[in-house]
Amino acid sequence: MTEAVSADKMRRAAPAGQLIDHERSFIFTFDGKPVTAHPGDTIGSALARAGVQILSRSFKYHRPRGLRCCAGHCPNCLVQVGDEPNVRACLRAAQQDMVVEAQNAWPSLRRDALSLTALGDRFLPVGFYYKTFIRPRALWPAYEWVLRHAAGLGRVNADTAPATYDKQYLHADVAVVGGGPAGLSAALAAAQQGARVLLFDENGELGGHTRYKEIDRTAFGRDWGLEINDMQSPIPNLDIYTNTTVLGYYPHNYLAAVRGNRLFKIRAASVVVATGAYEQPLLFANNDLPGIMLGSGVQRLLHLYGVLPGSTAVVVTVNDDGWQVAHDLWRAGATVSAVVDLRSAAPTSQAAAFKEALEGAGARVFLDSTIVAAAGKGAVQEAIIAARGVRGGPTDGGSTRLPCDLIAVSGGWAAANELLYEAGAQIAYHESQGEFLPHALPPGIYAAGRVTGSHSLQSQIKEGREAGSAAAAYCATGKVQENFAHAGERREESAPSVEQDAHHSAIVTDGNGYENVRQGKRFVCFCEDVTDKDVRTAIAEGYRSIELLKRYSTISMGPCQGKMCSVNAILLCAHANGWSVAETGTTTARPPAKPVSLGVLAGQQMEPVKVTPVHDWHRQHGARMMVAGIWLRPEHYGDPTAEVQAVRQRVGLIDVSTLGKFRLTGPDAPQLLERLYVNRWQKLSPGRVRYGLMCNDEGVVLDDGVTACLEPQEYYMTTTSSGAEAVYEWIQWWAQSGWGDGVHVTPVSDVYAAFNLAGPQSRAVLSRLTPDDLSNDHFPYMHVRQMQIAGVPCRVLRIGFTGELSYEIHCPAGYGQFLWEALLEAGADHGISPFGVEAQRILRLEKAHIIVGQDTDALSDPFAAGLAWAVKLDKPAFLGRRSLARVSEQGPALRLAGFKMENGAPPPAEGLQIVQPEGDGALQIIGHVTSSRYSPTLQEAIGLCWLPAAMVVDGQPFTIRLDDGRLVQARVHEGAFYDPKGEKLRT
Amino acid sequence: MMAEKQTPIYDIARSQGAAFVDIGGWLVVDAFGGEQKSIPAMTRDVALLDRSARAKVLVDGAAASAVVERAWDVPHLAVNGGAVHAQGAVYRLRHDRYFLSAPPGLEATLESTTARAMRQEDGLLTITDVTHGQAELWLLGPAAAELLSRLCGLDFHPASFPNLTARESSVAKTAQLVIRCDAARQRAYAIVGARSLGAYLWQTIIEAAHDLNLLLCGEALLLALESSKERDAGS
Incomplete structure (x- = not known):
């Protein structure tokens, strides 16, 4: 059994520590060893109480690092807690059974093999990776692998269950x-x-x-x-x-x-x-050794957690704060062997009392002196101090070595x-x-x-x-x-x-000893292991501006974000350049001021998704759902081919509640429709339905749908599912621009569920649920009727996208599921089948109906798309008229055409290129496939494609290049593939 | 078979153990199985209710203000303001748009009463029943504002968002109308938006309330709470 790290290795501080409940304790582990903690402890305070001095290894040289600020400002105590990397041990509350591990160390924290990197530091100058790893370019993946493993900060477990943010x-x-x-x-x-x-x-x-x-x-x-x-x-x-x-x-x-x-x-x-x-650190050799802490960090451990971080302390200060730190340490039971004050003057009256008490307790006082270096293996064992010279550096008159296990540094404030x-x-x-x-x-x-x-x-x-x-x-x-x-x-x-x-912050600009001493590295940036030598080298290389120096050396770009290094870097930069601090300036502060996890920034996952009133029925009946824009729709219920056959031979039912729907009211509604659509609307009488094609002001096809005239001043417009919101914005734009004075447009897409009952037996099925006369004479094609279906008030449009006799039934959405089930029940003995989007795509393709956005793109005009019949250029004004008049005169360069595959070839993938051999044998791209499916009705592969207009002649052969480079033949087919005269629709 | 109206939360509520009751032809959640059936639980944290069956009517037009005031005998409202009347409440969403709200089944009353108040000189006015097209979810209780603030950037402090305020905003990345509609002496907010987004919003609210002891609540408990508050007031 592993022996618990003894809490008695370090003297317990006299003050109890205001946050700690000493009456209770629990165990967590650090690198597999149990550590005793009390409620109120952070991981860091518990480890400090247990005498653990090394908490991490540094980023570049893998030097041992221990608690420094105890405030979450420095990078020294980053640890891995469970699957969470880069946790600041000085802030994170310790918890029972918590598993804490050191990061960036191998094979162990005490003996990290990568610390050998420091031996080759002369080959790792500042910016060495910029200079070294750029060539040969092909080796970058290998470099990256090595660097990621050598300089990582913890590990992320991709299998960890996401937390709640x-x-x-x-x-x-x-x-x-x-x-x-x-x-x-x-x-x-x-x-x-x-x-x-x-x-x-x-x-x-x-x-x-x-x-x-x-x-x-x-x-x-x-x-x-x-x-x-x-x-x-x-x-x-x-x-x-x-x-x-x-x-x-x-x-x-x-x-x-x-x-x-x-x-x-x-x-x-x-x-x-x-x-x-x-509080700021000071520059001196080996200023990163475990056991060297900021004065405020020492006070936090003493007063908040009741931990005495050392038994023999040297305090180095540039202000009165250090005297209070020394006094606190002495009162807590530590031996304060010396207080080193960089100032030449005696401390102020407040600190004078501390000085007197400390001297009485045997502490040596060094005024106008500085710390030159710290020494020790794995942790601080000695402080080397010297009197400050004329320029602030140490004199040549020798130094004093003071044994200690704690150096508290009060280096001023930033x-x-x-x-x-x-x-x-x-x-x-x-x-x-x-x-x-x-x-x-x-x-x-x-x-x-x-x-x-x-x-x-x-x-x-x-x-x-x-x-x-x-x-x-x-x-x-x-x-x-x-x-x-x-x-x-x-x-x-x-x-x-x-x-x-x-x-006052006495991070003196004339240095505190770093220039003349060669006893170890003096770290400016503890996050990135940047030394004063690195800073001076970078400046000598021409990176004199503080902003350039930051980018080149990466100073202030680590986890502390400059809290421990910015001021020293600026002062060093000023000193090396011979500039004033004001001339040197500062770097730019940008958020986040402190590290933040990506999970926090992402927050709760919110991906809005719309479902129809029949959504649950679809799922319960085996529908494979697909994402269509923001909607979830049934793609099919297991066999789209069977669904197509059901519609062609019997009757099918599809949920088209996703259609955009708008209510237009007011005397000027027909005028607005005239302007929005390229076709005519003025003479649409109540009870009639008309297909509408909408273009933008450049004559490009924007959307299509049908609009029903319900009453002289009331129209019901439908749009494509994906185009509903854009069309509403488009209408509002023009209505607000002066075309909407006598008309109101109200979106009612969600107010109505909509189902299309399609197939030769659809009339028979529907007639079972309504007393209304559904005969062709009373309810012909392209008409609308209000009727009760299964007791539900419905608006029924006799239109169809499938090419069969069909009824588009719109009912209040709350009745949606009831009516859906009623229709299926009524059609049960007719062999009714629900059908999904995939079957609908096949059915409409057999009729050569286009899908706006799939068969058209941002350049497609109605003439090119085979919809010239809809464009009424003799109308006085409508959106796109001027552009369309020009296209009408010139004729389109490309046209959308139907095609059939030759020799029983399967349907080509949508998007494939249509090619034509050039004189030199090279293939020129002349068009592309927009839609293609195998037609169960025709028993062959069919599709729609863009071709040069001159080639759109019935029977014209052309070549499609498959993904694997093979060429396959197809022929142009003009008109609908199925029921070209539209007789079934009008039955 | 009688035609039944279902709210957008019907299926999800049923899967969460809801029992339903017919109100105005709608299947409305009466109670959730296993819910903490105590009024204190409802007044301590926050409750979530599906009230999509409530009647909802939009009135659009330059004369909407005059017509609504005549029809419902309510004072002149500032934009985003609201008032209660005998049948329900009216809210002014924009200069020329009003939102009328009432208990389930009263949508025809809202429409006809408003229509009767129209005069020839009022010009074009459009009255649209949007009851079926909009989900209406209520958050009720002391933590309602905090929960809502996790999903919506509006300021719900009583000084900024007093009772009977209605504002259109983004809630959980969707367009919604948020109404402060205190009930049973509890702070309450109605979130009214596209029916097709109702199930998404319901689940998103539940996820956002992961640490708030959210109570899924039906009409029965709300009725009991209202009764108890009335008794308290009486005594």
Whole structure:
């Protein structure tokens, strides 16, 4: 049995850890070994408590990496949890029986064979893959295979059942991003003014840095704890979303945020950005060793999880924060062997007390000094420090080696200003603060707290309240308050205060030792393993612009998205180029600000599909369903040939509820029809039905269908199933353009189910269900009647696409299934058969009826499509008239023609080319096949095709080239293949 | 055999254990088998009802406003506003389009009453019964707005979308009319759209409510809830 990693290997911190329930515990596994965790633990905190220091291997050199920020900002703790790759161990809550594994390591995390890559690092300079893997091109698949395996980030299991993802839309007057002191204050202030407020924070609890730092809780005249408590009880107009990360800002205050598997799409009238700041690492040799952590990361482990990450610590700081970190470590039971402050001045009064206590406990204090390197095998064992030289680098006067198992680095702060960038804020480098801070914000965008460079609780709360009030006022008035100055604007006007100076980000531009020391790699970008040497090499190669440097070196393009490296890269770039930071500029921030899974972006699967009122019957009776546009339709019920024979010999029933249907009312309905269709409508009397051909203004066939005149001012139009929505938009377009004053067009496609009862015995079947006279004299071809069928009020059109006597029965959709079953029952002893789309295609092809969109394309006009009879150029005005008049004079170059295959050949596939030999024997493409089927009625293969107009002569032979290159012969057939005179229709 | 009218959810509801009752000639879900037959369950989370059988009529025309106001004795409505009357409710969807809604079987009443209010000077007015052509799904309960916000980008805050508001929008990638129609003192939304999309929408709503304890509900439970609320009000 594998022994559990002992929690006693590391001293338990004195503070209990506010999130941890020490009374209960459970087990999960990390690389197969059991690890004890408590409710409240993250994977990272539990591993740290268990003494596990290496959590991952780096991307390129496979160097060991351990916890660094404990805030989800760095890439050091990416692990695989079950089938989910790239989980941040410092954020993901530990759960019982969770299976956690290291990723990007082989054969094991402790002994990763690919770490040998580092030995050949001189052959792997920055941009080496751009230079190396471009030739020979044929080898790229092999290169890719190697690179994918060597530099992967976890593995995706394609067999894993998809998780449930969804999206939610949120709306607010004021959206506040960040639940720290500034954000909380802003949210409360805005809510108190009556605004609808949404507050988002990526952590599980509100409070920001006050959760893990000792603070002056009465900093703003009221106990800060009371502000927090205010948020615990519901405030009607304030909704709080914890564990929610705002990923990006989009135009018009549209925010995207993610919580778990849910994507929020947020629309707000104004936005307060209080996203805080990221603590920064320092550059020194081996600055990536496990055991080197950010000061804030150490404090999170101590105060939130009750974990002491080391027993002997060296703290390196550029501001007062480091002194507090050192003090916290000492109070938690660690030995603080030294505090190294890069500043020459003594700490401010607040930190002076920490210094005094630490010195009293035996800590050595090094002012105006820096860390040169860290040393250790697998984890930090020594810090090498030296006094800073004149230019900030280490002096030549020697260094001091300090044994330790923890180096806490407080390297200053970089404003978390991605959202402000995306919102269009003007952001500039403030020399006095050493930070990129906003100094001009777009209307409706506000910023408060550390993101504006405010590092005291007092100023954060004050700024938050002001921003929240201003944002609420903006919502109410739509205007920015007069005389309101954003925090950044005010800061620009004032000299830095002592407090600000104490916190200023001292990522010094003249370096902190990297130039003169050769004791190991100094990583700028931990995600992509980019060192300061790589940066300088890239600049020497000409990639001097920070944007080019980013693309060439891939700095800031990894999982941290620049949170740990952008500022250092900019400072290095400025230094190497001899430019100021302002001249160097910044890279462009784009969403998402933090990694997000594709599943979250996809959300719930929504693929709208329409079904007819008889859909369930079709499925229950063995229909093979097919997708037709957005509809599901029965393709056939097992044997389309038998279905064709049933229609030709007896009677068949097809569900055509998918047809587009429109109600046209009003005195000007005939005029609108005249203009929409190429044929004539004025004299269509009530009770009559007419085929209509619709063209666009270029004379191209758009759609076809039949329209019935029900009453003098009421028409019922049908369109093709797939064309219904486009036709409605087309009609609306022209109706709104002045042709629709005296007519209303109402879509009623879904109001009516529609069935076509077709076949020589259809009249006999229908007559069983209605008392109406169905004889040819009383109800002739191309007429419409209102009648009761099986007690259902129906509109019956005597039309047919199949070429047989047929009735298209339209009934209120709610009766659809009842009527369908009634018709089948009535036709049972006539051998009625339901038939699907496939049989209908064969039946219509036997009649040489076209399907718009299949037999026509975006260039087909009625003359070419064999529909010249429908075009009435003597009408005064209709869509396409001018174009069609021109075509009529010139004649079409190509024509749609029917054909039969020769020598019993099977039907050619639709789309095949029709070819003709040239003089040199080469084959010229002269047309193509649009429809083809084997006709059970004719016992031969038939089809429709496009041919040069001159070839469309009955009996004209031509050649079709099959997919495999063989040539087969066919002959033109003019007119319908079946019942060419249309006698059966009119029977 | 008597002709029966089925809603677009009929088959799917039957497969989910629904028992049906005849209302206005329609087969309407009375109750779902195995449902939590308690009113508290209905008022705690969110319930989904198929109310497609309700009468639905569109009135189009420049004089639609005047005619509808005369016919139903309702106040002048702003676009997207609504009002209730003795038979049901009217909603103004556009400047020249109204949507009339009533219990199942009253579509002829809606049509005839509106038609009778027409005057010669009103010009062209079209009254279309769309009862059969539209699915009408209701979400009812405290979590109704949250569930709807997972499918629709409208702002359902009471200040933006008060009771008797009707807006056309996209719901689950389909065109729908969303109506706030509180019932039994519960917040309720009707989603009215193409009948052919009803089954898709029903299933999509169920999937979207994966963590909301969605209750599939029939008319019986809604009636019981309404009765209990009336009793509460009386006492």
